[in-house]
Amino acid sequence: MWLQCSARIAALIVLVANPTHSTESNAEPENDIGTCALDGCDSTTSALSWAKKINRTLVLPSWGTRTSSLRFDEWFKVSPLQEYHRVIVAEDFLQQLAPQVWPPEKRTGMCFTFKPDGNCNMKAGQPSSGFWTALGVNFAHELSYQVHWDNIKQFNETFSRIEYPVIALKGAPAPYPMRVDDWPLQRYMVWSDRLMEEAQRHITRLFKKEKYIGLHLRNGADWEKACSSITPQYEHYMASPQCLGKFTKKGTVTKNMCLPSAEEILTLTRKIVKSTQTTNIYVATDNNPMIAELEQRLQGLKVKVVNLKPDLPQTDLIILSQAHHFIGNCISSFSAFVKRERDIAGRPTSYFGFTKS
Numbered sequence: 001m002w003l004q005c006s007a008r009i010a011a012l013i014v015l016v017a018n019p020t021h022s023t024e025s026n027a028e029p030e031n032d033i034g035t036c037a038l039d040g041c042d043s044t045t046s047a048l049s050w051a052k053k054i055n056r057t058l059v060l061p062s063w064g065t066r067t068s069s070l071r072f073d074e075w076f077k078v079s080p081l082q083e084y085h086r087v088i089v090a091e092d093f094l095q096q097l098a099p100q101v102w103p104p105e106k107r108t109g110m111c112f113t114f115k116p117d118g119n120c121n122m123k124a125g126q127p128s129s130g131f132w133t134a135l136g137v138n139f140a141h142e143l144s145y146q147v148h149w150d151n152i153k154q155f156n157e158t159f160s161r162i163e164y165p166v167i168a169l170k171g172a173p174a175p176y177p178m179r180v181d182d183w184p185l186q187r188y189m190v191w192s193d194r195l196m197e198e199a200q201r202h203i204t205r206l207f208k209k210e211k212y213i214g215l216h217l218r219n220g221a222d223w224e225k226a227c228s229s230i231t232p233q234y235e236h237y238m239a240s241p242q243c244l245g246k247f248t249k250k251g252t253v254t255k256n257m258c259l260p261s262a263e264e265i266l267t268l269t270r271k272i273v274k275s276t277q278t279t280n281i282y283v284a285t286d287n288n289p290m291i292a293e294l295e296q297r298l299q300g301l302k303v304k305v306v307n308l309k310p311d312l313p314q315t316d317l318i319i320l321s322q323a324h325h326f327i328g329n330c331i332s333s334f335s336a337f338v339k340r341e342r343d344i345a346g347r348p349t350s351y352f353g354f355t356k357s
Contacts, residue, residue: 041337045189046174048085049182053152056167057086059093062134069134073192075314080190090135102166109139111170118144120170128170139168149173177239177333180246186340191318199318206306212280213272214323216316216335219259220287227258227331239336242328243351251354257330260352265290266297268327268352273303276325283307284316284334323347330354 044060051058060072060081072078072089081087088097109122120142123129132138147158149169159167191199206212230237234253236244244251256264269281279302283289289307298305310316317334320326321341328335330351339349 041189042176042178042333043172043174045185046178046182047172048081048087048185048188049179050149050173051087052085054156056161057088060087060089062090062131069131075192075195077190077192080188084185084188094135094137104138105140107137107139107166107168108141108143108164109168109170110143110145112146112148113144114146116144116146120144122168122170177241177336180241183340183343186337187344191314195312195314195318199315199322202308202310202315203319203322206282206308207280210280211276211278211324212282213269213276213278214320214326214338215265215269215281215283216320216326216328216332216338217265217283217285217288217290218329218332218334219285223286224259227255230255230258238331239333240331242336242339243330243354253331254353256353257351258353260329262290262293264352266293268350269294270297270301272325272327272350273298273301278324279303281305282319282323284320317341321345321347325350327352 048058058081060078062069062071063075071091078087078089109120111118111120111122113120122139122142123132145158147154149155150173203212226238230253232252237253237258240253240257243257244253272278273281281294281298281303283291283294283305285307289305291305291307294305295303308315308319313334317338320328320338325348326338326342327350328339330353335351342349
């Protein structure tokens with residue numbers, strides 16, 4: 001992670017890495033640090049926004065793969081984030097600053113609870129235990145609080161930089177899905193050269209220099225269950241603001257947005273193939289890529305349909321973001337991440353089960 005550390009940097013905000021797959025007496029208040037261990041791309045972006053609001057440096061978390069834990073700067077570049085706010089990579093913070101500003105005996109884990117005597121259990125279960133263990137962090141104390149992180153004034157008054165130079169939070173200070181107002185911060189989340197080069201190698205091998213359409217199909221059993229709860233009364237569900245807008249001015253949530261029928265997928269894909277005159281399709285999915293069905297429906301159009309099944313889902317994110325046209329799932333935060341990247345680059349996005357008004 002980045003940021004040249006100095007003795008004047010004083011406070012840290014730590015946010016525990018939840019699912020996906022922290023002063024010196026002469027420190028200046030504006031240099032207080034915050035360390036964050038977050039649950040993926042959306043939480044990182046939202047935490048960046050929050051860290052700026054409370055004026056603390058954000059500590060960027062390591063992220064785990066199936067086999068190891070990787071530094072944040074192996075996923076994303078740090079310098080673009082520095083253009084927006086102060087940040088430092090977790091491993092750099094722990095090695096360079098923590099011995100002075102966050103020694104082991106002063107490490108307090110914090111969590112929001114509705115009762116003052118609530119138990120944080122900072123290292124209970126996974127991925128919390130694995131995250132902190134990989135960083136070599138143990139907590140000497142735990143503190144539950146009842147101040148909501150969104151009340152910036154009260155939060156800063158409760159956790160002064162003198163008494164709490166380092167704030168280590170169990171959960172990300174962010175709503176799910178991420179706020180529409182934070183979407184523009186996506187421009188500061190720039191993939192590392194290593195990940196970009198790997199994705200580009202796949203793109204070149206699969207499609208040469210030809211354009212391609214990217215599809216995101218969410219159809220696993222867990223997703224079916226999540227979609228089954230949708231009723232006509234739902235104005236928003238999960239990441240639906242990406243297509244419905246912040247105030248649902250473009251409609252309400254439907255089950256066909258969440259779990260589109262095979263006919264919906266095939267019809268819209270064929271329509272986009274013909275309108276863009278594209279002969280390549282890349283499918284990213286959690287379950288069934290529908291290769292045979294797509295090839296059958298697209299017979300006569302000479303379209304190649306491929307599904308990579310990469311080791312890292314980030315590879316799918318990058319390949320989809322680079323597509324000539326992307327068709328996503330309106331409810332999925334995975335699709336929403338791709339959509340935000342494409343908006344920055346000015347690339348078009350459509351959604352299964354949703355027609356723009």
